[in-house]
Amino acid sequence: MKRIFLPLALISLLLLAGAFLLGLMIEDAAQRSLSHQVDYHMWTALTGLLFVTLVHGLVLTYFVGTGRWAEETVRVYGLDIELYTASRGSKRRIMATILGGFVLLVVAGSLGAAADPASPVGFSGVLGLSPPTLHLLAATTALLTNGWIYLMEYDALDRHARLIEEIMSEVRRIRDERGLDSN
Numbered sequence: 001m002k003r004i005f006l007p008l009a010l011i012s013l014l015l016l017a018g019a020f021l022l023g024l025m026i027e028d029a030a031q032r033s034l035s036h037q038v039d040y041h042m043w044t045a046l047t048g049l050l051f052v053t054l055v056h057g058l059v060l061t062y063f064v065g066t067g068r069w070a071e072e073t074v075r076v077y078g079l080d081i082e083l084y085t086a087s088r089g090s091k092r093r094i095m096a097t098i099l100g101g102f103v104l105l106v107v108a109g110s111l112g113a114a115a116d117p118a119s120p121v122g123f124s125g126v127l128g129l130s131p132p133t134l135h136l137l138a139a140t141t142a143l144l145t146n147g148w149i150y151l152m153e154y155d156a157l158d159r160h161a162r163l164i165e166e167i168m169s170e171v172r173r174i175r176d177e178r179g180l181d182s183n
Helices: 002-024 032-077 081-115 131-177
Strands: none
Touching: 002 032, 002 131, 032 081, 032 131, 081 131
8 A cells, every 4th residue: 555655645745736836826816817827726726635535535445444354353363452453543543634634625725716806705814814815824734734644644554554464474373373274
């Protein structure tokens, strides 16, 4: 999973960073002649959001699937329940961070849509901050947070791979003791 995760995470971060840079290059979103800048920014941001969702979804699916496998294997082979508990704990911790990162991206995108002068929303800002400033702050936070979450996910994938190897070595030991094929 780590081999798949790294390139996908990098691509998604590049898309988000590209959207971020395209957003910074928008001079005045209200000018009709610059509307293509807004379009490029928006489409790149949406593509980045979808790609981040894909990556986080793959990680989540991995933890759900291997967690179920760990539960069954621990039960069938009578292994220490702590092995399953560790697997379940990894999944729960990473789920919360994934949700937080995704929510930040949705907030940033929503603020971006509300900041668009062509939007019928009529959002005028909060706490004395203009809509574009709020969008910039949320986008910066979302980009940096999702980069940090990817580091956490990579570490969790690495630790979980070691846990799976520990379970597998116990299974091989038990199968060898019983004279069963350990492959």
